Amino acid sequence: MAPRKSTQDLSSPPRRTLVIDNGGHTIKAGFSSPAFADPPPAPSDDSQTPQTALPLPSIIPNCLARDRDKKVYIGSQLSRCDDFNEMIFRRPVERGYLVNWEAEKEIWEHEFFDQKAALKCDPSETGLILTEAPNALPQLQTNCDQVVFEEFGFASYYRCPAPSLNAYHNIQSLFPVPRAPPKTSSPAEILLLIDSGYSHTTVTPLLQGQAIQPAVRRLDIGGKFLTNYLARLISRRQYDMRNDTYIVNEIKEACCYVSRDFKGDMERTWKGPKGDRREVYATSEGIAIDYVLPDYHKRSKGYARDHDPNAAGKLKNLTTGKSVEAAEDILTLRNERFTVPEILFNPSDIGMRQSGIAQLIWDSLSAVPFGLWPGFLANVVIVGGNANVPGFSERLDMEIRSLAPAECIVRVAKAADPIVSTWQGGAILATDVEALKRLSITKQEYEEHGAAWAARKFDGR
Incomplete structure (x- = not known):
């Protein structure tokens, strides 16, 4: 069990934040704090000042594994395995949702709270940003909140849909005519985020970093x-x-x-x-x-x-x-x-009664006001492991253009590092103390108001 202190200073925010993008295949985890300076302004044409790169997280297999010799591996221990024949995996995340906290706690204990863990932390002095799939079930969200505060005892906590953290990047730098990065860590004003990962593919329209829930669409293919x-x-x-x-x-x-x-x-x-x-x-x-x-x-x-x-x-x-x-x-x-990979675009080829990614995007846009379409179509960003499949972004760009109105400009870009893009967005958010404090809840607030209050705050109510 994670170590906890009996007393802590509740008047000041945690000194650092543990950002966890808890994916179905891998956990992207690492620390961030206000000590990470904001990216410097873009240099002038005659300047050779290098740009500060975003930090990279540790990528940890989110699984318990057993080889044919009955040896068990927990998370990062999988790198020690030298024979993957007939390997059996037990994954806490199914279909994108965290459904097995018993297995997940064992992985977290090993990766974050063990004495020899590379990311060892004291949860009573650490804040937590944790991602979840869009439109997760309320009971799963409540279980997650209880484990974070009652089992581990983190000082503060922000649970959010994974796509929303991508809005904290300088999105315009991904397109052919990049702009200077913003001076604050405010989220992008408008963004259509395509997240195609291990468990599923989602289409999420974001306004000021907040998902438009009725317009979120999901494809059960990852x-x-x-x-x-x-x-x-x-x-x-x-x-x-x-x-x-x-x-x-x-x-x-x-x-x-x-x-x-x-x-x-x-x-x-x-x-x-x-x-x-x-x-x-x-x-x-x-x-x-x-x-x-x-x-x-x-x-x-x-x-x-x-x-x-x-x-x-x-x-x-x-x-x-x-x-x-x-x-x-x-x-x-x-x-x-x-x-x-063609199944992502035409699931009907194998008999699945679901729309492909391009049609999902159109279904999503149909659920938002027509006046927002130009903004979303001009800011389409792809993240997730499947974004690295050669030709994925080019094909998606081609299919969106074939469906979009002629008067709309279509811009489709792949994140600089699609696998860790969500985590890096969370790391950027963690550098803004006031913004993170406004979004998070503390352990003391959770104990005073309860899990139902926490669920309402994370839902924006």
Whole structure:
């Protein structure tokens, strides 16, 4: 259990704030305080003064894991594992919501309160900014508030939807004509935030950093869904990898891309009629790629390389029982590379009755006044791990333009670091003592007014 002091100075705010972006796949965590100076003003054309970079958080696997030797790993201990075959994971976050606090507390105890923890802190002297999924269930929010104050005893606490923290960046710097950063940590005036992460994808319109709740839209497809779908395709066509999702996730990150010409890429990867293989199929005009699987003897991590039909042929002979010496296990990916991330844009391809991202954006805009459309369409920002899939932002830009009114300017930008962008927004907020004090509640306030009062304040009521 986290250490707590019996007395503390309640008259002054905590000296530092622990910012936790509690994602389904990883926890992005680190400390921030007013000691982090605001970014300096943009230098003049003849100035060579370097800009101060935002701090980077620790990225911690948000899971408990057990390997085939029954050894258990907690959070960051996963980096010590050297064999991920048949690894079993237990994740506290399901479908984007924190539903298993027993597992989460064990991870937090190890990462933040253990004597040897890299981010060790005394919660009675530390503030907390904690993210949650948009439109989380009230009972889950109440459980979260109780654990933070009654189990850990943090001095102050701000629970907020993860997309809202991205408004504290200098959003205009992401677009082709950047502007100087604001002099204060005030949130961006208007922003349409696309967050495509491990558990799901959300579209959140933000005004002055506050989500317009009726316009929030969600797609139940994220990195986990794509990994599982890729594992099914590989298992059906090559190897059975349904129990090796960790390796399949690495394959996805190394090989997959979003196609800008889906029909053309499908044509290039078509094998041809039975008994009459097309010549282009051998390399698929550069689409085909080989992924060399780790053997955990010579290679602890797999890697992608250009497709070699001869190497693939040797492996095929080996798997059919012929005596051919093969030192590598190779997966050859063709249309899997782009059909898997295509689900984000066309879920109906696999029978899901949900709209793709572009249509979700349009549904979201339909729930806000028409006069705000130009502002949202001119400030579309993408965050989350799926934003790093090559071609994602370009394809989304193309699809939004095809739906937007001709008189509206469409600007789509990917955050400088999509995975840690939310955390960095929280770190910027933590540098503004007055703004954070206005948004947070203290442990004393929680004890005086109760969980229901805390829920109303975090909901803006």
